[in-house]
Amino acid sequence: MTIAVLTLIVLAGSYLAGLLGSLTGLGGGVVIIPLLTLLLNVNIHYAIGASLISVIATSSGSAVAYVKEGITNIRLGMFLEIATTIGAMVGAMLALHIQTSVIAVIFGVILIFSAVMSLKPKKEQVNEVKSQWAEKLKLNSSYPVNNETINYGVQNVGGGFLMMLFAGIISGLLGIGSGALKVVAMDGIMRIPFKVSTTTSNFMIGVTAAASAVVYLQRGYIDPGLSMPVVIGVLFGALTGSKILVHTQSSRWIRWVFAVIVTFLAVQMIYNGWNHKI
Amino acid sequence: MRLGVMISMTIVFIGGCFYWYRHSSETANYSKFTGVPDFVHSASGIWHGILTLRGRAIIQAGIVLLIATPVVRVLFSMIGFLLERDWLYTAISLLVLSVIIASALTGHAG
Numbered sequence: 001m002t003i004a005v006l007t008l009i010v011l012a013g014s015y016l017a018g019l020l021g022s023l024t025g026l027g028g029g030v031v032i033i034p035l036l037t038l039l040l041n042v043n044i045h046y047a048i049g050a051s052l053i054s055v056i057a058t059s060s061g062s063a064v065a066y067v068k069e070g071i072t073n074i075r076l077g078m079f080l081e082i083a084t085t086i087g088a089m090v091g092a093m094l095a096l097h098i099q100t101s102v103i104a105v106i107f108g109v110i111l112i113f114s115a116v117m118s119l120k121p122k123k124e125q126v127n128e129v130k131s132q133w134a135e136k137l138k139l140n141s142s143y144p145v146n147n148e149t150i151n152y153g154v155q156n157v158g159g160g161f162l163m164m165l166f167a168g169i170i171s172g173l174l175g176i177g178s179g180a181l182k183v184v185a186m187d188g189i190m191r192i193p194f195k196v197s198t199t200t201s202n203f204m205i206g207v208t209a210a211a212s213a214v215v216y217l218q219r220g221y222i223d224p225g226l227s228m229p230v231v232i233g234v235l236f237g238a239l240t241g242s243k244i245l246v247h248t249q250s251s252r253w254i255r256w257v258f259a260v261i262v263t264f265l266a267v268q269m270i271y272n273g274w275n276h277k278i
Numbered sequence: 279m280r281l282g283v284m285i286s287m288t289i290v291f292i293g294g295c296f297y298w299y300r301h302s303s304e305t306a307n308y309s310k311f312t313g314v315p316d317f318v319h320s321a322s323g324i325w326h327g328i329l330t331l332r333g334r335a336i337i338q339a340g341i342v343l344l345i346a347t348p349v350v351r352v353l354f355s356m357i358g359f360l361l362e363r364d365w366l367y368t369a370i371s372l373l374v375l376s377v378i379i380a381s382a383l384t385g386h387a388g
């Protein structure tokens with residue numbers, strides 16, 4: 001097909017991906033890569049490169065608001081970014097040497113994990129236990145709710161750090177934001193309030209993606225002709241999604257539909273990877 | 279930081295227009311991995327490409343700017359910590375910056 005047709009299809013698909021990604025919190029990357037590789041027969045390296053760039057664009061835009069409101073824990077984010085950036089660098093290096101079919105299978109597995117995680121009910125938790133390390137690293141903090149301030153403590157710093165290292169590797173290897181893994185680290189392992197973990201995770205995603213993007217850039221994995229419609233489409237889709245979110249409550253059925261679609265795509269990716277078709 | 283995203287996206291869009299104007303009727307070929315054209319693969323190539331209005335060079339410049347945006351944010355955070363006299367976090371931010379720089383430098387080798 002001509003570049004004109006491809007660009008338009010990618011633009012439309014990316015818009016949809018960005019829209020659904022922001023409405024369900026799964027991110028655009030998880031739909032973009034299967035769309036490009038399965039439907040349009042794009043080589044997975046180009047797809048991952050383009051997706052990574054779109055991840056930077058969407059995360060940088062949305063993170064600002066929450067920092068201003070005082071919900072994001074900046075110190076925690078910065079500390080964990082040590083782990084995520086090292087992981088991202090490692091992940092990008094791995095991507096240069098691992099077979100693309102293996103990358104496709106790993107992608108499918110992580111995708112299913114993210115879909116399942118997005119359906120789990122979110123419970124608010126405020127943990128007041130302060131671990132020694134959290135005190136030393138000044139990670140314990142508070143956040144405003146309506147007009148009061150809620151204090152919270154951070155536990156299991158080491159475990160959270162390791163999980164973030166893993167999240168960074170996955171992000172660098174697959175070109176996605178790894179938001180689900182980051183939330184697991186902060187919410188599940190470090191026992192941080194849900195609102196803080198999602199906003200802080202958002203804060204970190206851009207830097208993590210940048211760490212692996214610089215590797216991909218130099219290896220020629222980021223093609224301008226392909227990245228251009230992807231990043232424009234996803235950004236506008238995400239903007240539309242967040243506007244819609246403000247006006248309506250996120251409905252369960254959208255998450256379910258998206259989770260089903262994503263799982264289907266994930267199975268396709270695993271199948272194709274397994275049979276070396278990717 | 280949102281400003282950085284807006285500026286880089288505008289550059290990407292402008293580059294996209296030039297790219298479309300010149301290449302839209304060509305056949306797309308992304309199924310095999312062949313890297314990227316030489317002129318967008320080096321800083322001098324991109325600069326020269328911008329001057330000669332080559333769409334892909336302009337797009338790539340916008341992308342580089344986009345990647346730089348979160349890095350600049352870390353830099354600003356570091357300066358913020360420095361001003362607060364929070365030495366621990368100044369050091370931590372510096373560490374994050376060094377990892378990103380190391381990542382950029384080692385991207386070429388191997």
